[in-house]
Amino acid sequence: xxxxxxxxxxxxxxxxxxxxxxxxxxxxxxxxxxxxxxxxxxxxxxxxxxxxxxxxxxxxxxxxxxxxxxxxxxxxxxxxxxxxxxxxxxxxxxxxxxxxxxxxxx
Amino acid sequence: xxxxxxxxxxxxxxxxxxxxxxxxxxxxxxxxxxxxxxxxxxxxxxxxxxxxxxxxxxxxxxxxxxxxxxxxxxxxxxxxxxxxxxxxxxxxxxxxxxxxxxxxxxxxxxxxxxxxxxxxxxxxxxxxxxxxxxxxxxxxxxxxxxxxxxxxxxxxxxxxxxxxxxxxxxxxxxxxxxxxxxxxxxxxxxxxxxxxxxxxxxxxxxxxxxxxxxxxxxxxxxxxxxxxxxxxxxxxxx
Numbered sequence: 520x521x522x523x524x525x526x527x528x529x530x531x532x533x534x535x536x537x538x539x540x541x542x543x544x545x546x547x548x549x550x551x552x553x554x555x556x557x558x559x560x561x562x563x564x565x566x567x568x569x570x571x572x573x574x575x576x577x578x579x580x581x582x583x584x585x586x587x588x589x590x591x592x593x594x595x596x597x598x599x600x601x602x603x604x605x606x607x608x609x610x611x612x613x614x615x616x617x618x619x620x621x622x623x624x625x
Numbered sequence: 626x627x628x629x630x631x632x633x634x635x636x637x638x639x640x641x642x643x644x645x646x647x648x649x650x651x652x653x654x655x656x657x658x659x660x661x662x663x664x665x666x667x668x669x670x671x672x673x674x675x676x677x678x679x680x681x682x683x684x685x686x687x688x689x690x691x692x693x694x695x696x697x698x699x700x701x702x703x704x705x706x707x708x709x710x711x712x713x714x715x716x717x718x719x720x721x722x723x724x725x726x727x728x729x730x731x732x733x734x735x736x737x738x739x740x741x742x743x744x745x746x747x748x749x750x751x752x753x754x755x756x757x758x759x760x761x762x763x764x765x766x767x768x769x770x771x772x773x774x775x776x777x778x779x780x781x782x783x784x785x786x787x788x789x790x791x792x793x794x795x796x797x798x799x800x801x802x803x804x805x806x807x808x809x810x811x812x813x814x815x816x817x818x819x820x821x822x823x824x825x826x827x828x829x830x831x832x833x834x835x836x837x838x839x840x841x842x843x844x845x846x847x848x849x850x851x852x853x854x855x856x857x858x859x860x861x862x863x
Contacts, residue, residue, distance in 0.1 A: 520672060520673070520674050521672040521674070521675070522672065522674050522675060522678075523675070523699075523700070525699040525700040525702065526671065526675045526700045527675070527678070528700070528702050529692070529700040529701065529702045529705040529706075530675065530678050530679045530682060530683065530705075531682070532702055532703075532705060532706040532709075533679070533682075533683045533688065533689075533692060533705050533706060533708070533709040534682035534683050534709075536706050536709040536710045536713070537683050537684070537685050537688065537709045537713045537716075538739075538740060540709075540710065540713035540714050540715075540716045540717050541713070541716050541717075541719075541720060541739050541740065541742050542720060542736060542739040542740075543717055543720075544716070544717030544718050544719065544720045544721045545720030545721050545723070545724065545727055545739065546720075547717075547721070548720070548721035548724055549724070549727075549728070555860075556856060556860065558724075559855075559856035559859055559860060560849075560852045560853055560855075560856040561718060561721050561722040561724070561852070562722065562856075563822055563851070563852040563853075563855030563856050563859070564718055564719075564722045564848060564849075564852040565722065565747070565748055565751040565752070565812050566809065566812045566813065566814075566819055566822065566823050566826070566851070566855075567822055567823060567825075567826035567847060567848045567849075567850075567851025567852045567855070568715070568719075568744075568748075568826075568844070568848040568852075569744075569748055569805045569806075569808060569809050569812065570809065570823045570826040570827040570830070570847065570848075570851060571826045571827065571829070571830035571843060571844045571845075571846070571847025571848045571851065572744075572805055572830075572844050573802060573805045573806050573809065573827075574826075574827035574828075574830050574831050574847070575830050575831050575833075575834035575843050576802045576805075577802065577806070578831050578834065578835075579834075580799070580802075584799075584802070587799060587803070588802075588803075588806045591803045591806045591807050592806060592807070592809070592810055594807075595806075595807040595810040595811075596810050600650070601647075601650040601651060601804070601807050601808075602649075602650030602653060604803065604806075604807035604810075605650065605651075605653045605654055605800050605803045605804055605807060606653065607803075608799055608800065608802070608803025608806065608807070609653075609796050609797060609799050609800050609803060610796075612796035612799040613796035616796060
C-alpha cells in the first residue's frame, strides 16, 4: 500500500485541473452573465457535443460502427431503454464482426 | 425563451433517486472502460491506493487514460495536469448550459453537483431540463452512481491486472460509444431545430479527425460550430 509523494502530487494536480474544467465554465457564466446569443449557443450545445463525440468514433469503426449505431438509435427510440440500446449496440458489433470474419474466411 | 423552466427548481431526494435509477444501465458502458484504466494503472506501477485516489478524485476516464499513457518515472506532474485540462476542457461549457438548474442551487449542492458531473450526467440532465424537469437532484444522482461504479471497475481492473486484458477492438468497447449514440435520441428536438446544427457538428468533427487533429479538437470544433449554427438559426426565426 504505497503512496508516493510525486504520484500524489500528479493526482492532486489532475483533480484540481479537472474540477476547474467542470465548475469553471459555470462559474464564469454566473459571474459574467454573457449576452443572449451565447446563452442560446449553450442551449444548443448538448446535441452537437455528442454528435461531435460519436461521429469520429463511429467512423473509426467503419461500416460495422454505422450499422450498429442505427440499431442503437432504433432500439432507444422504440424502447426508451438505455440498457437495451447499449446491449444491442454491443451485440450488433459482435455479430457483425463474426459475420465479417466468416466472409473473409470463405 | 423557449426553454424557460416552469415553476421553481428543486433539489430533492426523489430527484437524486431517479438519477440513480437512470444511471444504472449506463454502467454497462463505463465498466469495461474502468477495467482498462485499472489494468493500465497496474502496468504503469501505480499502487491500488494511488489508482483508487486518481479514480475517485479525478473521475474522468479519458483524461486518466491519457495521463497513464504519458506516465514516467518520477510521476509526470505537469504532463498529467496538461492531459487533464486538454481532455476535460469540454466539460467547461456543460455547466454553463445547465445554468437554468444550477442558478437555483447554492453552496455544497451546487459545487458538489459540479464535482460529479460527467458527460452522461450532463446529456441526460439537459434532456430532462428540456422536458420541463425541475429537480436538479437528478444530475447529482447520475453523477454519484457513475462515480461509485467507476471506482469499483478501476480497482477491479487493477486487482485483476493482466488477466482481464480485453483485446483491442473487442465489441465490449463499443458500449461506451453506444451509450452516447443512445443519449442523442432524447436530446433530439425535431428536424427544424436540430437537423443542420447536428449534421454540421458531426461532419466537422469527422473532418477534423480525418485531418489528424487529436482530442479535444474534433469535439470542440464540431460542438461549437453546430451549437453556433443552431443559435443563429433560432435567433433568425424570432
